Every structure is written in structure tokens, then in C-alpha cells.
Amino acid sequence: RKEVEQDPGPFNVPEGATVAFNCTYSNSASQSFFWYRQDCRKEPKLLMSVYSSGNEDGRFTAQLNRASQYISLLIRDSKLSDSATYLCVVNGPGTYKYIFGTGTRLKVLA
Amino acid sequence: DTGVSQDPRHKITKRGQNVTFRCDPISEHNRLYWYRQTLGQGPEFLTYFQNEAQLEKSRLLSDRFSAERPKGSFSTLEIQRTEQGDSAMYLCASSAGTPPGELFFGEGSRLTVL
Numbered sequence: 375r376k377e378v379e380q381d382p383g384p385f386n387v388p389e390g391a392t393v394a395f396n397c398t399y400s401n402s403a404s405q406s407f408f409w410y411r412q413d414c415r416k417e418p419k420l421l422m423s424v425y426s427s428g429n430e431d432g433r434f435t436a437q438l439n440r441a442s443q444y445i446s447l448l449i450r451d452s453k454l455s456d457s458a459t460y461l462c463v464v465n466g467p468g469t470y471k472y473i474f475g476t477g478t479r480l481k482v483l484a
Numbered sequence: 485d486t487g488v489s490q491d492p493r494h495k496i497t498k499r500g501q502n503v504t505f506r507c508d509p510i511s512e513h514n515r516l517y518w519y520r521q522t523l524g525q526g527p528e529f530l531t532y533f534q535n536e537a538q539l540e541k542s543r544l545l546s547d548r549f550s551a552e553r554p555k556g557s558f559s560t561l562e563i564q565r566t567e568q569g570d571s572a573m574y575l576c577a578s579s580a581g582t583p584p585g586e587l588f589f590g591e592g593s594r595l596t597v598l
Contacts, residue, residue, distance in 0.1 A: 418527065423585075474528070
């Protein structure tokens with residue numbers, strides 16, 4: 375089993391739609407969680423950290439479910455500019471190693 | 485520009501040759517990471533340093549790969565006797581702080597092995 379698993383997609387959604395991505399992780403002792411965004415042929419960049427209580431940043435909402443070991447990202451009112459690959463990232467216990475999922479591709483259609 | 489810089493950006497080599505990539509992290513960051521990424525996959529962890537100490541290395545990494553960070557500043561990643569399967573984007577990232585925070589990536593070094 376992979377340490378971090380994501381549905382690779384692609385998710386093709388119309389502008390204005392709401393889309394949700396899930397990510398599962400295998401190590402129940404994992405401590406820190408993040409969503410990164412990667413545009414085609416670019417480096418990954420932090421979208422948002424994921425906190426235990428859930429957190430929101432504009433149209434983006436991240437949730438953490440430790441009991442089920444999954445993380446979610448919800449994007450509301452999708453924009454064309456949201457088209458990218460979204461990477462789930464988990465940091466293990468007792469280490470500063472970051473493990474990336476395979477990424478979920480999103481394409482927002484006009 | 486005070487971001488993470490990588491050199492070279494592109495490298496084409498013949499199978500069996502050695503290649504070396506350099507990464508200069510953000511100056512105040514004490515942790516430096518190397519990842520490998522192939523098309524359609526997420527970045528795969530290779531190794532990371534805290535200052536000059538290499539604290540963790542992927543078990544997937546063969547003995548042909550070696551990384552150094554001699555003075556706790558820049559780092560080099562060397563691949564010996566390259567194989568076609570080594571063709572990938574090699575990403576460097578740096579970070580600082582506790583608990584683990586944001587990883588800042590360079591633009592990557594793309595390796596093509598012919």
C-alpha cells in the first residue's frame with residue numbers, strides 16, 4: 375500500500391462547479407498535512423496546510439479526518455485558473471520527510 | 485532572487501555517464517530535500533539534509549545516487565552510470581522551522597538519458 379494515495383483523475387468540471395478531492399494516508403501517526411498545487415511543467419507550490427479542525431482559504435476548504443486517515447480538499451466556484459494538479463502531502467512522525475501523493479489532475483472547462 | 489535555485493535546468497546525457505546537479509536553497513533554511521518526479525506521478529522522496537547531516541535516504545535509491553551538503557548550504561546530487569530509467573525531473577526543496585512547514589521548491593533539473 376502506498377503511503378499516500380490519491381485518485382489521479384482527471385476531473386473535468388465546468389466553471390463555477392464545486393469539486394472535492396480525497397487523499398488517504400497509511401501512517402496513523404502522521405503529524406502534518408498539506409495540499410500543494412502544481413501547474414504543468416512547474417514546481418509544486420503550497421496551496422494550504424491542513425489543520426485538525428479544518429481550515430478555509432477563500433474558495434478552498436481543507437479537512438482532516440484522523441480516525442479514517444484521510445484528507446480532503448474542496449474547491450468552490452471553480453475558475454479556469456484552478457486547472458492544475460493537486461498534490462496531497464503528509465509529514466511522518468519523528469521526521470521532516472514529506473511524502474507526496476501521485477496528484478489529482480483538475481481541468482476546469484469554460 | 486532569494487528562492488531555491490537549481491543548476492543545470494536541463495541535462496541530456498548518454499547512458500553510462502555520470503551527472504551532477506546542484507541546488508542552492510533559501511539561505512536561512514536549514515533543511516534541504518531532493519525529489520524525483522516522472523510524468524503523471526507526484527514527487528518521489530530521495531533524501532533530505534538538516535544542515536550538513538543527511539538524515540534520511542529513500543530505500544528506493546540505488547547506490548548509484550549520492551547527495552552531499554558539505555557546508556550546510558548548497559547541495560549536490562550525483563548519479564553515476566546513468567540508466568534510461570533515471571530520466572526524470574529532479575526537484576530540490578528547502579524548509580525551516582518546527583513543526584514542519586512549507587517546502588519551497590526550485591524549478592527542477594530535467595535529466596534525459598539517451
